[in-house]
Amino acid sequence: MKKILNFIIIFVILTINAFGETTVDFRLFTSSYAYNGENTYWEATRTTLTYFENFTEGAFDIKFNDLVSLRVGASIFFPFTFEFPQGIRFFPIVTTQVSNEYISLRIGTMVGGHNLPAPIRDPLMNMTPVVRATPDNTLIAKGPEGYKYNEPFTHGFYEYGASFEWFKGGRGEAYMNWQIQHNAEHRERFDVGIIYALDFIKIFTPYIAIHYWHNGGHEYPFVEGTPAITENYTGAIGINSEYLSILYTASYNIPDRDNNITKFGHGLFLRGIILV
Secondary structure, three states: OHHHHHHHHHHHHHHHHHOOOOEEEEEEEEEEEEEEEEEOOOHHHOEEEEEEEEEEEEEEEEEOOOOEEEEEEEEEEEEOOOOOOOOOEEEEEEEEEEEOOOEEEEEEEEEOOOOOOHHHOOOOOOOOOEEOOOOOOOOOOOOOOOOOOOOOOEEOOEEEEEEEEEOOOOEEEEEEEEEEOOOOOOOEEEEEEEEEEOOOOOOOOEEEEEEEEEEEOOOOOOOOOOOOOEEEEEEEEEEEOOOEEEEEEEEEEEEEOOOOEEEEEEEEEEEEOOOO
């Protein structure tokens, strides 16, 4: 952690000296929470887990001019458990952004969300509060006894990839998020999304989205216990605003691509918020 902080401080100082009119703001975010999940019904997310955790992020927002900016910093994650401090994790934050009033291109560390409705998101993509990437690639603990705190995981607050947004004639985004690298212990995992909404129509907002995620990789021999190469093509079209969702959703799921095993499903997603 000390090396990361030293690098960040030196980088910021050099950047300020190189660009005399550059503006630098420091932002600090912290969140403490308790989470309990009791689910014995769905095999893929069966869990009986309790978390007491703190998540703190410190980052410099460096604006070079009206178009180019950089965010650089680090975050620290504290799990308050009887195995403390083995579960402490650090996350680097480096994001380059080129933007104006019409478009925005971000490359590096991103915050998730992407205005995707729940039915077409990978259900393990942003598990609250933490997405865990275990060596056997299950992404989530099989149970409180099955998870080891020294296993690698990523905090669900972050995504790593690129995002292109546009803000005129409606709001849209195309992004790619690299969730897990491919190595000898587990296969790669990433997702891609394209979202477009006519957000100037406030309540009955026309909306369309396509989401794809992939779990695969061929560079290393198959590791026993890892799932087959899987893909899921999902989509939603209809009305989707802050207060109301009426969406037709569909999924073409390929749980085992090598053996040509496929599944198709579709349905209607309804969501409403009543303010009192």
